[in-house]
Amino acid sequence: MFLLEIVDLMALVGLLVQAFTAWVFVAVLASLQVDRRANGAYRAFLQAFVVLSVALTLMSVRFFRAHDTQTSYDLWADGALLPTLCYMAYMGLKAAFGLLLVRGSSRLVGVDRSPRHPWAPWGLVLAYSATPIVVSNIDLLLALQAPMMIACSAVALRLLSPSRGSGTGTRLLCWSFIGLIVSWAVHATSALTTQFGDTDLLRPLLSLNSFTDLGVQMILGVGLVVGLLESSHQEFLRSEQERQRLARALARDERLRALGTAVSGVAHELNNPLTVISGYSELLLLDDPNDRRAVLIHEQAARCRGIVRNLSTLAGQSLHPTQAVEVDELLERVLRGLPDGETTGGRSVRVEPLSHLWIAADPLGIEQVLSNLIVNALHASPPGGTVSVGGRATDQGIELTVSDQGSGVDSHLRERIFEPFFTTKSPGKGTGLGLSIVHAIVRGHGGSISVEQAPEGGARFRLLLPRADPRPTELTPAARPRSTAGRPLLIVDDDDAVRTILREHGEARGWRVREANTAEAALGQDLVGVAAVVCDLRMPGMGGAGFHDRLAASQPAVLARVVFVTGDMASTESTAFAARCEQPLFEKPFDYEELFEQLESIASSTAKTRA
Template sequence: MLRPSLKVLLIEDNPGDVFLLRELLADVSSFQFQLISAESLRNALNYIEKESFDVILLDLSLPDSQGLESFVKIRDRVPSIPIIVLTGINDETLALRAMQEGAQDYLLKGQVNGDLLVRCMRYAIERQLSEEALRHSEELFRVALKNSPIVVCTQDRELRYTWIYNGTVGFNNGDVLGKLDSDILNDEDCQRLQDIKQRVLNTGVGIREEVSITTDGEARYYDLTVEPLRNESHEVVGITCASIDISEQQAALRDRKLTEDKIHQQAALLDVATDAISVRDLENRILFWNKGAENIYGWQAEEVYQQNASEILYRETPPEVETALLTVISKGKWQGELHQITKNEQNILVESRWTLVCDRDGKPQSILTVDTDITEKKQLEYQFFRTQRLESIGTLASGIAHDLNNILTPILISAQMLPLRFPEVDERDMQMFEILEESAKRGAELVKQVLSFARGVEGKRISLQIRHLIRDINKILKETFPKSINLCVDIPSSLWMVSGDATQLHQVIMNLCVNARDAMPEGGMLSITGENVVIDENYVRMNLEAKVGAYTVITVTDTGSGIAAEIKERIFEPFFTTKELSKGTGLGLSTVIGIIKSHGGFITVYSEVGLGTTFKIYLPATEITELELEPDLKPLAGNGELILVVEDETYIQEMTKASLESQNYKTLIASDGIEAIALYAQHMAEISVVIMDMMLPLMDGITAIRTLKKINPQVNIIATSGLISNRKLADISSTGVKLFLPKPYTIKELLLNLQQALKNIE
């Protein structure tokens, strides 16, 4: 086994000592020594420049250098090589001084043997290596601390600083050594730090806490670790503190906290929103689903996550969705209306807004959709537009009806007077007179139906039990409808009463039943039911025609062919019909809705092609008592009374004049309100009754009536018109006029109203 080899430089000017040391080293069996000797300092320095050595043996007394000077020059040249000083007995004090300056050891000449020399050199080398390792560790420690935010310090039991190292500025002991925290910090920070450090001193247990220290008005945050400092007896003699500046981390943490709070707030806002807000990836998979989406569609977020949106929202993906996807990818946004379904298969309509979401590089990442349920809104819009359209059609129909009434009035009166003027005509001519009169009456009834749609017909109202009315209708239906149609009538005895005209309501229900029959040519089921319903504000918001209150509801349902969606909104228009020519006038349902509206009610329709139709009639429930019906009076001839007829239509003037004079009345004719006032002022004492048309040129009928009332408050007036609104009727009533004769009127109706007016005079 090879022995370790050491290279030794011996600096000695005495040849005898050199020989002795060489011999001593030669006898050592545990090491091999390569000994090089130098007799002067200069020679030694030359060797050191050229070669490396493990240890140096130095005699402090040399020819060219004496005492510590020799050691210092060698040490400064090779500080990493251990130096053992050789000296005489009288120079031991000098050797000790050399030790203080860094010598590893010293030997006294004359007392050296081989083992002692080797042990001394080994110790010197090991000590040198330990010191180098320590220096290396310290250097590593310094490098680790350098330019770091760590501050390390020690404090004694009185908490005075005994050592401090700041990584950014190095050692700066002069500013803080011997001082207390109270000397360099504000009171609040000082008290907080002293509490922490005192706990460590008292308990001997280390503490790590986050603290803030204010310097120059700025708060800095530190991660502080305080550990007890102990002596060899394990007694706590102070503390060691290490602190790291974490202000930037704290700021980042606060920013992150603020960002997280903002995100949570935004997420909360998304959940508060009533709109359905969702995010899907470019493969149409759902990534986000807010509370609004849960409420609208019925699906919970965890149920739809990563699901294909089209499979959730549509029975079959409509082309609008494909268009939306292409548009949002190419243009970044899309907006439109989509028909969708909910979890429970309910059809809804949404207004949908799509926005493309990109990453920082502008690459498409996902699609944000915001859907607003507009199903109810669209239903209300549909009702509103339908009401507006019907009102517009009604206004047009009213104008036409007025002109038709003025045309039909002289025809009807002429048809009734012809048989009286020509009683000797043969049977064939008399039949023609009857056909003429019947056709005029049919025309008048047709106009009345138009007016029923346009403004409703007031009729005579009584407190009516619908149950009795439907019972009578049921008898008629059983006798007239085909046996292939099964009738089912279910009207509870507790059904509320309504205020209405029995004839008109009979017409409404019969019209609906006839339409149901026509929709079931091969037979089916026709049912009529009744129920009591209280309508609340929520229902009113969904139906513009409804009002809060109690209603009697009559439902007519068939299992027929149903009504196509494209014509459903037109079924109440006058003259609109899907029946063959000559099989329907198109006035049935328009009359129905006019009558229902005049009763303060409304009607709804539910129909699907092939599945039948349901009409629901809503009539306000009431507790009005029944009114007495006027008896069917027979007209009587006049006794020469003078009647002022105020009418701008020439034909009506002539026919009314002829009719009255044929019944022993005398007449005066005025073509407008001004002429009527002039004639009445001239013949006031003789005129018994004024028949006043409401729609006159120059001065309308209401103004003319009020003027006549000023001339004679007791003037007896019959108001007449081919078209009059409920508001106009109220205006007429406010003038004190009690009688109103709608056009076209028969001779009988004219004479009966005149007879009633004359009776009022009595």
């Protein structure tokens, strides 16, 4: 049936096996590609194997039919129409195969190798498709095809050189491109020697080129599959890391929500007695500023207030009223307020020039952030070490940095260092809340904080805060408003002790004080003649929020004279009210001097309006 020589038989078998293998790789790559449609590199390689499979199938049909004894030899002889059409498709498809290898390699390494003219690749494919019209000999067509394949393989090899990628799949691709370069150089040499030389010694090499191509093709296909699996594995690892990060963030948020709920319930119960204790300590100090016991009581009450506020901040339920703050002035206050002993052992703080840097911030909140970071940096630095504080303006805002000369923060700890209750200190040396509170304050300002390894060693904390326009210079201090004796002050609070201490402070300052234990009771009084009102938020009945809304609807002039206070700033109801309330809002335990200055200012404004 077949009139075949042994070499031609082996060549045909090799071609058929090569075509079959190419289609197998198309199926494998297509099945792996289902969930990776967006990956341009593997899509290009898949297309390369598709065009290669079609080209090899056409050539297999051409040579199989040419040796079929039942087929007319003239129909499949070189130069006839059918072989010419097969050769044209084969040459064009092999040119596309080479170009797709370059495209896939460039996309695999993220290098843009798009041609200057989009039609240029099509022109090259069409040019190679036309060569069988002029050259009908398959050996010469192989020789003409060699420069194209060698050039494409060389470019792809350069893109995927080992220095650019060390994965097993990438290395196999590199070896396959080296194999393509060598095999096509041998093909071209064998074809030219057979056609124009006086010897047929290289004819077997030319006839068996399909087996060489098969080996290279196997390496190329396996490299792609391995590369795809490696890529999928890396993506899985990244996804797993992201899942773990999100799980830690979720756990952190759950802890913060639990903490917020606990703080919300406890804050009101603690802050009311702290308000009373702080108020009476201030009254004792007014009688005798040198009373050591009164000073101690006042300091410890302030310390308890700070603890509760820090917990509220950590729960994300603390207010941060912002204003334009100059960084230089802020750092001066921070350095003046460093606890005694923090700079022992020869440790020092070096501040870079930070003039003309203004941030939109709550001065007390950011002062606490910088103080915490600088104290931590001093603790981390060795004796004689220096803590550096710098800053600069960026497109995103104002960036501040605090760097120490310690051992730094290990990379696996950097993601957890801002988690609440996480600490690397020994038991009893730290609560794990300091950096969590810092993170919460910065986040509450709409900023960000991160930690990295400083170039000179040690840790560097980087803060990004919103920029602010410089505050106009005040030429003369504003006159402090004072109330006229006998002005009526209404105190609305359900806690008897809080009303009592506010009454005593008010009467000491000359106010004529009235009381109400609920918002409903206050609304039942004549509010038109009241000069100022102090109203608690959390009370039985409608509470302070209902009092606000009722006055806003019926007596807005009276609402303008109200100052709200709360010991429960950790609750969502309080923060929601604070966001919509335009009246002053003080957190318990408050500074009585500041509170009554605000009341005196309101009373003076009311008196001027009535006048």
